[in-house]
Amino acid sequence: MRRYGSGVALLIVDMQNDFADPRGSLHVAGAEAIVPVVNTEIALARESRSMLVYTQDWHPPHTPHFAIDGGTWPVHCVAHTWGAELYPALDCRLGAPMIHKGSHGEDGYSAFTMRDASPDRLVPTPLEPLLIESGVSSVVVVGLATDYCVRATALDAIRLGFQATVLTDAVAAVDVRPGDGERALAEIKAAGVVLAASRAG
Secondary structure, three states: OOOOOOOEEEEEEOOEHHHHOOOOOOOOOOHHHHHHHHHHHHHHHHHOOOEEEEEEEOEOOOOOOEHHHOOOEOOOOEOOOHHHOEOOOOOOOOOOOEEEEOOOOOOOOOOOEEEEOOOOEEEEOOHHHHHHHOOOOEEEEEEEOHHHHHHHHHHHHHHOOOEEEEEEEEEEOOOOOOOHHHHHHHHHHHOOOEEEOOOOO
16 A cells, blocks of 8 residues: 555654664663664655655753653753754755654644743644645654654544654654553554554564
């Protein structure tokens, strides 16, 4: 079955140093292993003239998202730092859109929406109008992490009316609790997201 082509966008979620590099502040186990798989999908999408969109957590030094400010996570992906840069082994295509998330202190999980803690409200990113203007009706999601940003992005895609596929061997989970990644995949499948293997798998 043809995965890419007109009307399809490949969303490469948060393949950044703080997540993908073992030296990163919030390293995701298995992240390095998915990089060649993600790169193969990028090449296939380009060959089929699908749209490529990259996302980056892009946080300020202090945010309610961080443990030092009362949140959950260690400081990570602070804008303009090494940790926020895309992982060097990732095939990053010049000219492809880049969606920054959490740049004003929002949680920044989904590529489509962010949650502003004060006041409690959803804030859209530029992604939905960008896809609509480009004639995209279907998205393929790869990247980090299965149980957080991939999950949130896939659920938002379905909620907003896009068809969505997650490539299960092109994602990796944080697994704060063992099994979180598998539970996230089950949740998004129940919501209507297609789970599939990559072409490299």
